Structures are given as C-alpha cells and as structure tokens.
Amino acid sequence: MLLHERGIHRNYGNNGGNLMSSLAQASDEGTQTTSEGKQGLLRLTDDEIFGNNFAFNLAGHETTANTVAAALVLLAAHPESQTWLAEELEEVQSNFAGLPDPLS
Numbered sequence: 001m002l003l004h005e006r007g008i009h010r011n012y013g014n015n016g017g018n019l020m021s022s023l024a025q026a027s028d029e030g031t032q033t034t035s036e037g038k039q040g041l042l043r044l045t046d047d048e049i050f051g052n053n054f055a056f057n058l059a060g061h062e063t064t065a066n067t068v069a070a071a072l073v074l075l076a077a078h079p080e081s082q083t084w085l086a087e088e089l090e091e092v093q094s095n096f097a098g099l100p101d102p103l104s
C-alpha cells in the first residue's frame with residue numbers, strides 16, 4: 001500500500017487525498033524547511049509511517065464506532081430525525097447525479 005501510494009506520488013506528482021497518500025508524500029519529499037527555518041532532509045521513515053498508521057487506527061476506530069453506534073440509537077429513538085436525515089441524504093445524493101455511485 002505504501003509503495004502504491006508512493007508510486008502515484010512519484011509518477012503523477014499528486015496526492016491521492018487520503019491519509020496514506022499524505023504519509024507517502026511526506027516520506028518522499030526531499031529538502032524541507034524546519035520550524036526553525038533550517039533547510040534539511042526532513043522526511044518520514046518507513047517506521048514512522050507504520051507508527052502513524054497504528055495511531056490513526058487506534059485513535060480512529062473506537063471513536064468512530066462509538067459515534068456511529070450512539071447516532072444509530074438516537075435515530076432509532078427519534079423517527080422524525082430519521083426522516084429529516086433521509087431527506088438530507090437524498091438531497092446530497094442528487095448533487096452527484098450522473099456520477100458513479102461510490103457505494104456500489
């Protein structure tokens with residue numbers, strides 16, 4: 001995955017717009033300026049990338065799971081909010097009419 005993201009960055013010069021591509025970009029860039037204004041080779045090592053991925057997984061998993069679980073309980077208890085949410089989602093979805101469905 002890291003090699004894939006790094007390849008995209010090297011070959012196409014862009015960032016895939018996700019956490020992994022940002023880490024790959026940060027591991028690939030050459031000379032950068034430090035917060036003290038010094039020029040130097042500042043890039044993430046592979047170990048730092050794996051460490052950051054571990055932190056993202058740890059920090060992102062239970063928080064997101066608990067938020068979604070609590071939201072579903074509240075939606076189940078408030079059907080009128082479910083209706084409102086469904087309308088909102090349909091409106092947002094209509095903005096993407098004609099584009100491929102990201103969930104399919």
Ligand code: HEM
Nearest residue numbers: 019052055056057058059060061062063064065066067068
């Ligand atoms: C609804 C879901 C989430 C909630 C409620 C939540 C909540 C929080 C809170 C309260 C903090 C502490 C902020 C502070 O005091 O400075 C935090 C930090 C952090 N969160 Fe989340 N988070 C969520 C999802 C995620 C996800 C999906 C990721 C990773 C992909 C993530 C990664 C992090 C990281 C890396 C930090 C530490 C940031 C730092 O100290 O520089 N979180 N989060």
